[in-house]
Amino acid sequence: MNGEAASPTRRIVWWNDRFVPEKDVRLSPFDRGFLFGDGLFETLRADDGRPLYVADHVQRLGEAVRHLRLEEASGESASRSLLEAPWVWRDRIAKLLARNGLQRGPARIKIIISRGVVSGLGLPRPAALTRLILAEPYMPPSLEDYARGWTLRTLRHGWTPPTACFKSLSYLFYLWARQDAADAGCDESLVYDKDGRIAETATGSLVFLNEGRCVVSASPHRLKGTAEARVVALFRDDGWIVKEEDLSAENLARFDALWMTNALVGIMPIRAIDGRPLPRLFRSRAARYRDLFFRRGAENSLATM
The missing domain is CATH 3.20.10.10 (D-amino Acid Aminotransferase, subunit A, domain 2)
Structure with a gap:
C-alpha cells in the first residue's frame, strides 16, 4: 500500500477515539459539519511515517476551538483533548499512517473537528463532537x-x-x-x-x-x-x-x-x-x-x- 491510496474498504481512519475502516464511519445527516460547515480542520504533511510540526497545528486548532465555542457542554471539552501533549497526537497519527501502509514517502494528514449533532441558533455548545483524522498519499510538486x-x-x-x-x-x-x-x-x-x-x-x-x-x-x-x-x-x-x-x-x-x-x-x-x-x-x-x-x-x- 506504500505510496498508493487504499480503497474505501481497506482505508483506516481515526474516528472519535477509534481506528476503524472508512466504510464503518457513520455521520449523521444532522451533523452541523455536514449541514453548515460548522467545524474546523488542519492539514499537515508526514514524511516516511513521521508527521511534521504536529504541535503547531494542534495549537492553532485549539485556539480556534475556544474562539468558536466548540468545547463540549458535558465538560469533556474538545480543548482538553486538543491540548494533549504533542507526542500523543504524533503517536496517534503515526499509528494511522502505519495502519494505512503510509510509512514511506509523503502523506497528507487531515484533522477534522465538527460541532456534531446539536440544535440551536448561533454557536451552541456541542453535546458530542465529531472528530476525525484522515491519512492518504500525497504527491508533492516535482x-x-x-x-x-x-x-x-x-x-x-x-x-x-x-x-x-x-x-x-x-x-x-x-x-x-x-x-x-x-x-x-x-x-x-x-x-x-x-x-x-x-x-x-x-x-x-x-x-x-x-x-x-x-x-x-x-x-x-x-x-x-x-x-x-x-x-x-x-x-x-x-x-x-x-x-x-x-x-x-x-x-x-x-x-x-x-x-x-x-x-x-x-x-x-x-x-x-x-x-x-x-x-x-x-x-x-x-x-x-x-x-x-x-x-x-x-x-x-x-x-x-
Missing part, C-alpha cells in the same frame, strides 16, 4: 515545478471571509478561488481582503522578498500559516529583517520575489501574477529553505516522541 515556480491569478470578484483567520470546514470560497485560477490556466489564486489588502492564496500564505528582507501581510482577514511562521523564523535566524505590513496591488512592484508557503509544499516560488513575470524567484534560496523547513519538521517530530 523539482521541475519548484524550479519553474507557480503562477497566480487575482480573484476579481470576492474577498476573504470574516472567518478567514480560522481553518473552517466552510471552505467553499477557497475552492471557488482555486477553480477560478485553474480555469484561467494558473496554479493558484491571489486573494485580497475586503479593504483591498493582499491577504493570501487559496491554499497558502505569501512572503514578499527583497535581499535580506521579508514582508508578510498584516491583513487580519487571512489565515496565519504554520509554515509561514516556521519559514519566517528561519529567516530571522539568518539575520533577515522581517516585517508585517498592509500591502496593496500597487506595492507588488517593491519586491524582487514572492513565495507561497504551506504545510504540504513548503515553499513555492511565484513566477508571475496575472501574466506579469516577477523580477526574480530566488530559486536556490527557496530550495535551501524548503529543505531546511522539512528537515526541521522531521527533527521536530522526533523531539515529540
Whole structure:
C-alpha cells in the first residue's frame, strides 16, 4: 500500500477515539459539519511515517476551538483533548499512517473537528463532537515545478471571509478561488481582503522578498500559516529583517520575489501574477529553505516522541 491510496474498504481512519475502516464511519445527516460547515480542520504533511510540526497545528486548532465555542457542554471539552501533549497526537497519527501502509514517502494528514449533532441558533455548545483524522498519499510538486515556480491569478470578484483567520470546514470560497485560477490556466489564486489588502492564496500564505528582507501581510482577514511562521523564523535566524505590513496591488512592484508557503509544499516560488513575470524567484534560496523547513519538521517530530 506504500505510496498508493487504499480503497474505501481497506482505508483506516481515526474516528472519535477509534481506528476503524472508512466504510464503518457513520455521520449523521444532522451533523452541523455536514449541514453548515460548522467545524474546523488542519492539514499537515508526514514524511516516511513521521508527521511534521504536529504541535503547531494542534495549537492553532485549539485556539480556534475556544474562539468558536466548540468545547463540549458535558465538560469533556474538545480543548482538553486538543491540548494533549504533542507526542500523543504524533503517536496517534503515526499509528494511522502505519495502519494505512503510509510509512514511506509523503502523506497528507487531515484533522477534522465538527460541532456534531446539536440544535440551536448561533454557536451552541456541542453535546458530542465529531472528530476525525484522515491519512492518504500525497504527491508533492516535482523539482521541475519548484524550479519553474507557480503562477497566480487575482480573484476579481470576492474577498476573504470574516472567518478567514480560522481553518473552517466552510471552505467553499477557497475552492471557488482555486477553480477560478485553474480555469484561467494558473496554479493558484491571489486573494485580497475586503479593504483591498493582499491577504493570501487559496491554499497558502505569501512572503514578499527583497535581499535580506521579508514582508508578510498584516491583513487580519487571512489565515496565519504554520509554515509561514516556521519559514519566517528561519529567516530571522539568518539575520533577515522581517516585517508585517498592509500591502496593496500597487506595492507588488517593491519586491524582487514572492513565495507561497504551506504545510504540504513548503515553499513555492511565484513566477508571475496575472501574466506579469516577477523580477526574480530566488530559486536556490527557496530550495535551501524548503529543505531546511522539512528537515526541521522531521527533527521536530522526533523531539515529540
